[in-house]
Amino acid sequence: MGKNLEITEKLQKYIDNFSLKLNPVQQEIIDYNNTLGDIKRMQVATSQCHFLHLIIKISNIKNALEIGTFTGLSALSISLALPDDGKLVALDKNEETSRVAIDFFKKANQDHKIKTIIKPALKSLEELKNDKFDMIFIDADKMNYKEYYERSLKLLDKNGLVIIDNVLWHGEVADEANIDKFTLYIREFNAHVAQDKRVEQIIVPLGDGMTVCRLL
Numbered sequence: 001m002g003k004n005l006e007i008t009e010k011l012q013k014y015i016d017n018f019s020l021k022l023n024p025v026q027q028e029i030i031d032y033n034n035t036l037g038d039i040k041r042m043q044v045a046t047s048q049c050h051f052l053h054l055i056i057k058i059s060n061i062k063n064a065l066e067i068g069t070f071t072g073l074s075a076l077s078i079s080l081a082l083p084d085d086g087k088l089v090a091l092d093k094n095e096e097t098s099r100v101a102i103d104f105f106k107k108a109n110q111d112h113k114i115k116t117i118i119k120p121a122l123k124s125l126e127e128l129k130n131d132k133f134d135m136i137f138i139d140a141d142k143m144n145y146k147e148y149y150e151r152s153l154k155l156l157d158k159n160g161l162v163i164i165d166n167v168l169w170h171g172e173v174a175d176e177a178n179i180d181k182f183t184l185y186i187r188e189f190n191a192h193v194a195q196d197k198r199v200e201q202i203i204v205p206l207g208d209g210m211t212v213c214r215l216l
């Protein structure tokens with residue numbers, strides 16, 4: 001069996017040098033998040049931005065939904081990959097970080113594609129229940145993941161994608177001795193998705209781990 005690589009900081013730099021480049025506003029968001037202290041951990045990894053980009057291009061995604069926007073890094077990555085007439089609905093309940101995100105979307109000339117809704121995501125999802133999306137990215141409060149997943153499946157057509165972030169939970173999910181409530185919840189969520197016959201799914205070990213599901 002092949003041995004998985006450990007991605008050291010040096011190797012990450014090498015990967016970044018030889019991969020797709022970030023848009024200047026994506027880099028600005030990362031620099032801004034670096035000034036916020038510990039909560040910068042909320043943002044997706046650069047490798048996930050590029051992965052989302054590629055998957056949107058390959059799958060010809062036009063209508064996307066994001067649950068959990070923070071200051072806008074993943075939303076901007078999604079929007080930049082969409083065609084000019086593509087649409088992203090971005091959900092977050094935090095007024096302050098959403099305002100920051102909206103300013104970045106304008107700066108990147110993506111505001112015509114992105115509709116930001118600032119309220120608890122379950123409320124927004126209720127209001128969006130008659131809409132359809134090709135791809136949904138889930139990256140909000142973990143304890144609602146199962147509800148977000150179930151509602152997302154209803155908003156997708158056949159072959160639609162739902163992508164869920166943080167499913168490896170810093171590697172804790174594989175440590176049986178860890179019974180912290182978030183670890184237990186993510187473990188249970190992963191088991192729910194793994195046995196779900198409505199989708200085919202893989203866990204991609206980028207960032208904190210993301211599950212990509214295709215609706216059958």
Ligand SMILES: C[S@@+](CC[C@H](N)C(=O)[O-])C[C@H]1O[C@@H](n2cnc3c(N)ncnc32)[C@H](O)[C@@H]1O
Nearest residue numbers: 043044068069070074092093094120121140141
């Ligand atoms: C991990 S961050 C999202 C990071 C973002 N995808 C990025 O790449 O920068 C999670 C976000 O979910 C939002 N959130 C948490 N609970 C929520 C809820 N019930 N409804 C809507 N948003 C929520 C938080 O305000 C936070 O901005």
